[in-house]
Amino acid sequence: MFGLSYWFLPAFAGCCWLGTLLGLLINWVATGRPQYAWTGAGQTAPYISDIAASKWGYPLFIAGSATTVVVFNISFVAERWLRHNARLAKNYRTSEKILSGFAIAFAIIGGIALILLTVFDTRRHHNIHITCLFIFIAGYIISAVFICAEYQRLGVLYREHRILRSSFWLKLAFIFVELGLAIAFGVLQRGRVGRALNPSAYVEWIISLIYIFYVWSFIIDFLPATQTRHREDRFELPGPLRAREEEGEMRMQEQEGGNNLGGPVYTGGAWNERGSQGSEVPMYGQAGYRGTAGEVVPPSRNF
Template identity: 45%
Template sequence: MAITSEATSVARRYVSWYWFPTIGSIVWIGTLLGLLVTWIAEGSPYYESMGPSGQTIAYISDIGADFLKPLFITGSSITSVCFVLSLFGARWLRHRGRLLPNTSMTQRVLSIGSIIGAVIGSIGLILLAVFDTKRYTTLHRVFLAVFCIGVLISALGTVLEYWRLERNHRTSRALTISMWTKFAFFIVELGLAVTFGVLMRHRKHNAGAIVEWVLGILFTGYLLSFNLDLLPATKSYPGQFKDMELTPPATPYT
């Protein structure tokens, strides 16, 4: 029995849900760096999709619409799957009692809402890579908006879920750090997304391209933040936190 328990513990440590945000963030930053380094190495070339507007800084999608399109599609697809599975993993592990459990139906609804937002955003990311900006400009922009809106919905749902969850588990520092990290991401991404839209509308493409690259890099950090949520499950067992489900907050918010 001890051997089985030890083997299970080792398996949870090395084959666990926390690998999804890790793999997703590595693949995504690798994709961005592959696109950026290639563009710089080629001497910052002008792409057909950049148009006659005097744009000199390429958008992520400008580079991803050229010969590196297979890399862009592959990276976007893997990242999307890992993003959704990271959220689903947190929901499943809370349900199984291997993470701090949800304490109300509202928290569960917010969790499911964040997963739905992630699915919407992930579909948008895959489709914006497939329908590139050079050949399908309008569709590409629609799916870019879908991606941004989906991620924002997902982030907001997660933040609200964690805020309500933290009220019942005030001693969990990891949960508090994760909540504020995701809240900071939501605020910054929302501000940058609005800025990006305004810059696009006024055809300030060089500034818009810079904002887009920043948004892309920030998404890597957001994915990594789910490690804070999922790592504790490597040392827990099913039902371990079930008895904490009805624990009241130590100090209720005023």
């Protein structure tokens, strides 16, 4: 039903991240669940970063993470381009375009942080790794906030398109869930040792898995683009803006119609070369008005 289109970008990015996590976890289990020298004493549940710091996990984590964030960030740019060309609900207001720009910027920041945390592994660069981890989480949460703000404004204009509303609520849920989990992760990890680190490791895995569903939530955003390949099928001016535009055209036509019928034209307060203002400008008689052609008519009085 749906041809291979832009929705493939977030679908592929999410699958890459899922494949990376599964590859790390399955290999760790297959090799006998080893305890690494850089894990906490008594810790039985490994962090993603612990497995990724191993000899075989390091290249897998870098390749999988880099592919995920590059493709996912391309999705942000593609969405902006599709909205600009009315393949998706178009941004007509400057505020929406600014919000979209901030969403892209913070997504790029989060993506760069993810790549850096894979390079600076927890075994050799623990502090840098943790810092990049929080920047990664914060970057995508802030990006989601700007996306929700943009979609809320789009939803006001495109009330008939339920995809915007569904996507808004999905991303809003991601914001609250990931923010809560990030706080829990920081609290559990702070000052904990040994087996007490296990809950923190579980939370890290949950955060990473929820990130997959956030990436996949963009699939529904791209679905309308499968139906708007042809120019005649693209999004039209939304109802509220169309009504405003039609009202402006009607007023213009009424003004033009009044002038064509020989109606009076007022200067609206502009001064003429003699120093008169507004309706004080002398008007010469025309058909249908008092006075004959060429006769000066006394100025009207505005009260």
